[in-house]
């Protein structure tokens with residue numbers, strides 16, 4: 001597939017462009033997230049990954065381009081259509097230390113979306129749903145009254161995932177969700193995302209600079225280089241026969257696994273944080 005080619009999908013991005021002070025951050029970026037797949041958006045630091053997803057979810061206003069979710073143009077959507085987009089497309093951010101309000105309890109953090117979208121009736125109904133998603137991500141009712149500071153980085157990312165899942169989204173956009181975590185914890189969070197995706201039938205857009213991290217999770221990849229799509233393809237094609245020199249360089253940068261570290265990583269992936 002060529003860089004500009006687009007296939008139809010649940011979330012379609014076409015010709016996205018954003019310039020900051022005359023410097024282009026994202027240029028004519030197009031891709032489609034298909035229903036039920038995990039799509040990796042990869043590239044070096046500064047290649048435009050975050051700007052792309054910020055434009056997709058409306059945190060940044062693009063200069064040009066279209067974002068269509070389930071047939072609706074997100075930039076012109078209003079009212080019920082906009083509320084549906086905001087509920088069905090949820091984000092998990094990179095840094096679980098800054099993305100969770102330190103003053104709020106786990107119950108408040110995970111239940112906030114339920115309040116905003118009026119999804120559970122009354123406090124008891126909200127609490128039931130919060131406990132349900134906490135258990136999905138490996139936490140429990142015993143964590144309801146705790147604050148983020150009393151959790152490890154991996155557990156905080158579980159809280160962030162629970163917050164996203166509480167409103168029953170169809171799409172999860174994960175912006176480098178494991179790059180702030182220790183390597184052994186990274187595997188646990190990746191396994192959790194994979195599990196959630198299978199159990200809940202989610203479509204996932206997974207942003208990463210590290211191609212080793214996305215290999216297990218993503219069926220297809222979009223490779224960004226200096227704000228442009230260098231290459232789009234299936235995992236096997238990208239990892240086995242990358243067409244673009246930039247992708248080849250990114251793959252060459254993956255360190256060979258140290259056998260002892262790999263065993264520790266696998267063992268950690270089998271236990272919980």
Ligand SMILES: Nc1ncnc2c1ncn2[C@@H]1O[C@H](COP(=O)(O)OP(=O)(O)OP(=O)(O)O)[C@@H](O)[C@H]1O
Pocket residue numbers: 020024025043044045046047048049050051052209
């Ligand atoms: N708000 C902003 N103001 C000015 N320049 C910005 C802003 N946001 C991003 N940029 C610039 O746009 C380019 C792309 O940045 P972006 O954060 O999208 O890349 P990235 O691939 O997500 O990198 P990283 O992994 O480091 O976050 C960079 O040159 C960055 O400095």
